[in-house]
Amino acid sequence: MGKNRLESFSDGVIAVAITLLVLGIGVPKDSTHLASDLGHHWPEYAAYVISFLTIGIIWINHHAMISRLREADHTILILNLLLLMTIAVLPFATELVATYRHQAVAAAVYSGCFMLMAIVFSLLNRRVLIVRADLLAETLPLEQRRQIFHRAATGVVPYVLATALAFVSTYLTLGMCAALALYYATPLASGRRA
Amino acid sequence: MGKNRLESFSDGVIAVAITLLVLGIGVPKDSTHLASDLGHHWPEYAAYVISFLTIGIIWINHHAMISRLREADHTILILNLLLLMTIAVLPFATELVATYRHQAVAAAVYSGCFMLMAIVFSLLNRRVLIVRADLLAETLPLEQRRQIFHRAATGVVPYVLATALAFVSTYLTLGMCAALALYYATPLASGRRA
Amino acid sequence: MGKNRLESFSDGVIAVAITLLVLGIGVPKDSTHLASDLGHHWPEYAAYVISFLTIGIIWINHHAMISRLREADHTILILNLLLLMTIAVLPFATELVATYRHQAVAAAVYSGCFMLMAIVFSLLNRRVLIVRADLLAETLPLEQRRQIFHRAATGVVPYVLATALAFVSTYLTLGMCAALALYYATPLASGRRA
């Protein structure tokens, strides 16, 4: 399959998922003190911003990966589909953690989705860079391909940690997810990645 | 109509439908034992994964079919619209079967949607490969066109079976839908199809 | 503005609107006789199919109109935005008429949305074909442009009628909307239009 339609379909799913996040922010019912009622929902807004940024960053990374491809084989299509699944499920996980931020399970599910996303992204990168390097748009030396792959693969580690820490403190987990989103959004991370 | 806009519109509908599936996974209300409450909802997650994979695979097949076309006539547009309808209705059917997995009707509706999808896809393939072969991007011998068509048409059979079996056992129906999704996702199926 | 992005944005909105229609089909709550409960909701499914086909057909017509353009001016962009608004509001109107099919107001709102859609589409056609013919991709004689415009403009009449008849019989209105959707979906209508 040519990469154009893979790209446009992935963009579509990511764009819908990132926009559906808003359905997790509910309008308070029968509120008489709207300011304080909205204030009490701050975890919804925080979770919204973290998820929005994280999906946005995965979209940027996804684009970088696809742009290296010339065409895709069946395994790449299926791995990409699994990646999209871990992204499409985030509106649920985000609403879950916003509703139950004090329960370890909710934070673990939330961070666990990011972890799965990072794992599938690594598998995809491995397929593209190491296993089927013949599908790359331009030939890269093995050394450089390994380097790109390892950098992406290390991205899994903090999410594994964040997920495990949910059973120590949910705020620690959410703080790590927020910090990772902010870190990747800065030019610093961009520089490291370039 | 040129095939580009047909492709991008179809991609849009499929991308939205596959992402809307998440709305069928509800966040439990007032849960005090979140782990077990989430556990009780496992049919929702199973149905989500089956539907996600099945839509993903129909997208891959849809792409293969459209890529053979040079342009589309009115009948192809309308059949494509009907195909999109059977896909767009899946968030409803998925939520239905997840909610009522013990009732034959729910499983039959769910599997019946996949069956309709497979039937309309066959009709579309027939139109493209047999009836209006003049619209193909490159000339293929009749023998080969018939072969591709028949392979696609056989895909209808297991879904007819799965739908009928709903009245014997709903788990049989769901198991078959799951098995078909997994089978088509493997490189094996890809090999058979290539 | 070049027409490519106008086309892709319009495709996006139409694809989302047509797929969101499914949210109007609710899964019955606490149903013990699912078959009959689903059966009672037939107006939801009928309204779903009518709206889906009608949006699908407006998409086909929209494509034909845009394909005639070379580029768009500000008025075309705004008229196109209004057209998209009449389409984007259909998930609401469809759910309304499915819920209150016995009340004239619901049927009138539903059919009235189609009427508005047809009116704005005519205005858009008028702008493209008559007022700013200099923006057309290829020069067409005035006679032919008038003919295309008039054919599109006559499409408004049955919807005006259907909307007015809501106050006589809601089923008459819905029947007309269904008949129009089916008529435009047949090759016959395609022939007339070509």
Add this chain to the structure above:
Amino acid sequence: MGKNRLESFSDGVIAVAITLLVLGIGVPKDSTHLASDLGHHWPEYAAYVISFLTIGIIWINHHAMISRLREADHTILILNLLLLMTIAVLPFATELVATYRHQAVAAAVYSGCFMLMAIVFSLLNRRVLIVRADLLAETLPLEQRRQIFHRAATGVVPYVLATALAFVSTYLTLGMCAALALYYATPLASGRRA
């Protein structure tokens, strides 16, 4: 990153957000006087139209900005992501103001979202036109780039005002938002901008 995928992803998010607005318009429950019940919900329809037009106009402006770019750097991607966030949150803000139109906080949040949108859009314009003019598709004299930037930046002022005025009168705020949407939709504004 090339600008094509930036454009198509942004179009996707904007198209989904503008279409999701419809979910804020609820179908009345158990209504026996549908006409008057719908009539009582007029603020929902007004807010819907204002938000739809405003998103539509930001889409037109976004297109104009991106069309000037040759490619995007990391900061532009992140600013664009923030812009999309202020747009994606509008279905929530629109439902909020439609539900609580008498409470200053709701009107302030609504208008505040437009204000943030205008601010981020200005920052993005500044980045594109002033800071990274080397990324422009064609060289423009500094004078002209400054002029375009200043015109966009002045768009922030009325929204700052509208937001502050929410604490005087919510109707004043909503009236200003409506007037701004209508003003930008007219050919007059287009002329001023061209």
